[in-house]
Amino acid sequence: AQSVTQLDSHVSVSEGTPVLLRCNYSSSYSPSLFWYVQHPNKGLQLLLKYTSAATLVKGINGFEAEFKKSETSFHLTKPSAHMSDAAEYFCVVSSYNFNKFYFGSGTKLNVKP
Amino acid sequence: SQTIHQWPATLVQPVGSPLSLECTVEGTSNPNLYWYRQAAGRGLQLLFYSVGIGQISSEVPQNLSASRPQDRQFILSSKKLLLSDSGFYLCAWGYAGELFFGEGSRLTVL
Numbered sequence: 001a002q003s004v005t006q007l008d009s010h011v012s013v014s015e016g017t018p019v020l021l022r023c024n025y026s027s028s029y030s031p032s033l034f035w036y037v038q039h040p041n042k043g044l045q046l047l048l049k050y051t052s053a054a055t056l057v058k059g060i061n062g063f064e065a066e067f068k069k070s071e072t073s074f075h076l077t078k079p080s081a082h083m084s085d086a087a088e089y090f091c092v093v094s095s096y097n098f099n100k101f102y103f104g105s106g107t108k109l110n111v112k113p
Numbered sequence: 114s115q116t117i118h119q120w121p122a123t124l125v126q127p128v129g130s131p132l133s134l135e136c137t138v139e140g141t142s143n144p145n146l147y148w149y150r151q152a153a154g155r156g157l158q159l160l161f162y163s164v165g166i167g168q169i170s171s172e173v174p175q176n177l178s179a180s181r182p183q184d185r186q187f188i189l190s191s192k193k194l195l196l197s198d199s200g201f202y203l204c205a206w207g208y209a210g211e212l213f214f215g216e217g218s219r220l221t222v223l
Contacts, residue, residue, distance in 0.1 A: 006156075032210055043203060043214030044157075051210060090156060098210045099145060099164060100172075105156035 002027045002093045004074075006104035014112045019063075019078040021107045023091030026072065033074045034092040034101070035065055044090065050074065061085070086111045115140035119204045119215030126222050132177075132191040134218050136204030139185065145207035146187040148179055150200045151217075157203065163187060194222045 007022040025031055035047040048059025055067040061084075065076045074091060091104040119136045126132060138144050145164050149157040159172045161179035169179050176195050180188045187204060199222045204215040 034211075036212075041201075041217070041219070043205075043216050044212070045214075046211050049210060092212075094210060098207060100159060100162060101147070101207070101212055102159065103149075103157040 002031065002095060002102050004033075004091045004093050004102060004104040006089075006091050006107050008107050009105065010108045010110065012110040012112060013081045015083055016080050019076070019081045019085065019109065021076040021089050021091075021109065023074045023076065023104060024072050025074055025091070025093050027093060029096055032094045032096075032098065033065075033067065034094070035059065035063070035074075035076050036090045036092060036103075038088045038090065038106075040087075047076070047089075081109075081111045083111050083113065085109060115206070115208075115213065117204065117206055117213055117215045119218055121218060122216065123219045124221070126194050126220065128196055128222055129193045132189070132194050132198070132220070134189040134202055134204075134220075136187045136189075136215055137185055138187075138206045141185070141206065141208065143184060146181060147205040147207065147212065148187065148189045149203045149205065151203060152200045161189070194220075196222050198222050 003026045005024045033050045036044040038044045048057045050057045050067045058064045063078045088106045088108045090106050094101045116139045147162045148160040151157050163181045177191050202218045205212045
């Protein structure tokens with residue numbers, strides 16, 4: 001079975017400082033992992049995805065994530081937070097055939113001026 | 114380009130009333146289709162997914178059902194709503210390992 005655990009329900013950073021959103025996964029095979037972002041009362045948008053190619057994945061809006069098999073982690077980072085980054089972020093693992101996607105509980109990112 | 118439409122955007126329903134949420138996808142054929150429910154602080158829960166017309170897989174036993182009467186149409190239904198059915202419902206279609214979401218339907222059951 002596949003699952004993801006997002007370690008922080010809320011993260012607060014100041015504008016211009018680094019962002020770290022943590023995710024650990026559990027999978028019985030080599031996983032495909034994703035980060036999605038949701039702005040208030042909106043649908044979700046893909047930030048980036050890892051599908052067994054390069055372990056450091058770059059996404060949109062300056063975000064990136066590193067797949068670490070030894071730590072079963074897929075943390076999302078950004079060097080410098082912007083006010084527009086305030087949103088909820090979801091770590092996701094898919095089934096091997098991409099038929100099902102399992103979401104973490106989400107991390108709400110607050111960016112202070 | 115592909116688009117996904119989901120409606121209604123919001124609805125308030127009494128306990129025991131029926132429910133129908135509809136989702137249609139344009140610009141693609143034979144997509145994988147999904148219904149998720151989002152409750153506050155609990156992430157997204159996969160309710161149903163479909164890999165083709167008439168093929169529905171249920172992830173969680175519950176008061177809801179889904180149907181796919183046409184290739185690009187996915188409907189979420191209930192015969193009698195419960196208070197616990199309140200939440201934000203999201204339809205999505207999948208391609209090449211990526212999900213594309215609709216804008217969501219906020220259901221309040223009173």
